[in-house]
Amino acid sequence: MxxxxxxxxxxxxxxxxxxxxxxxxxxxxxxxxxxxxxxxxxxxxxxxxxxLENVSEMTEIQEQVSNGKHEIMIGSSVSLYRCLKSTLLNQYFPPLVAACKKIAAPSIRNQATIGGNIYTTAGDTIPSLLIVKAELLWFNGVDIVAEPLEQWLITLQANQFKRDNRILVGLKMATEEDVKGAFLFFTKVGRRETFTSSLVSVAGKGTLTSAGFFQNVTLAAGGGGYPIRLSEAELELENQCFSPTLFQQIYKSIVVEFQATADPFASADYKKAVAANLITSELYKISGQPGGEQRVVGS
CATH class of the missing domain: 3.30.43 (Uridine Diphospho-n-acetylenolpyruvylglucosamine Reductase; domain 2)
Structure with missing residues (x-):
């Protein structure tokens, strides 16, 4: 034992x-x-x-002002259930709440932690955190230091997923004021309601101007391999207005950029196509095209 x-x-x-x-x-x-x-x-x-259940720094959801920024901090030992019920997270980060809601069954969510979900590098919460540029908080024996989640994932992959001895204390995210035309989304395709990683999960945020142009867009996808920001697709979408040609380009860009890996249930090509379909479908709805439900907040 x-x-x-x-x-x-x-x-x-x-x-x-x-x-x-x-x-x-x-x-x-x-x-x-x-x-x-x-x-x-x-x-x-x-x-x-x-x-780590008795380490108080890792068990709370807090808001604070740091360097003039309003931030939300989540301890790594906070359960997914508590994230689901958090007033702060429901107000400022609904994609994260949506991700937590779709992970496994309630009995698992009562125990599983946000830190554990991140540390696996395959957790469904990660795309929802990438789009808000979340930072991880690490204890190095002396201080608690911040590191962008995206950078940690890239470095970890470069080091063949070898972890160091730092302790993951939690994460922080800067909140943003409600902006007219702002949108947020998270969606997932999985095999069944069990504690297994999804086939594909995607998330996005940005604004749609009154003239119909996409701005300040961030997109992320996960499912096989490790979740990534879709930077090329973001650039192609920035300051562009809806058109069938644009969305065809975005679809192709995601298929190329998303480095999915095959598993016994789905091929890499299938996962790429699913991610591209999910994101372009959400953007189609957001753009308010006929037949699509417009999904914007703060309008």
Whole structure:
């Protein structure tokens, strides 16, 4: 049986992990993802499990003003259920709430944490966080430092997904004032209601001007591989007005840019096509074309 360590703060957690040595411990909060890995024999249970449930910095959803910006901070041990019920997140980040709602069953959401969902690099919350340029908060033994989620994913892939010994404390996102024509969306295609990663999940945000031009658009997709920002598609859409030709270009751009990977249930090409279809369908609705439901907020 593994030994369970229960630090009461980040400093104690850091001391414990340094004493044990890298590779000789595993951090646990909700433990839902880890349990599926252990039960499927995809990885072995560590002899030392460090529980983070008593570290207060990691268990709250807070709002604060930093450098003149209004920000929301979410501790990495906050459950997906609490994210679902958070007034702050429902007000400022509905795509994140929508993502949490579509993850597994209620019993899993009660235990699974936002930090764990991110740390897997395949969690359905990640696209919804990429579009708002969320930053991860890490404890390095001395300070808590911020790192863009997108940059962490890129660096991790370059390092063949080898993690360092920093502790994921949580994440922060800057809120924005309601802007006329602002839109946000998240949608997912999955196999069934179980704790498995989706086939494809996509998210987007931006504004649609009164003249019908897309501006300040961010798009992201996940499902196989790790979730990414679709920067090329964003550039092609920026300051453009709806047209069938534009949406055909956006579709093609997403298919090229989205680096999906095959699994036993779907090919990479299928996932690329699904992601492109989902995003262009949402943008079609947002543009208010006949037959599409216009989905904008703040108008």
């Amino acid at each position: 593994p030994k369970i360590w229960r630090p009461v703060d980040l400093k104690e957690a850091w001391e414990i992990q340094n004493e044990l040595g890298l590779g000789n411990y595993c951090y646990v909060a909700g433990g839902t993802w880890l349990r599926t890995q252990w039960e499927a024999n995809l990885c072995s249970m560590s002899l030392n499990l460090i529980s």
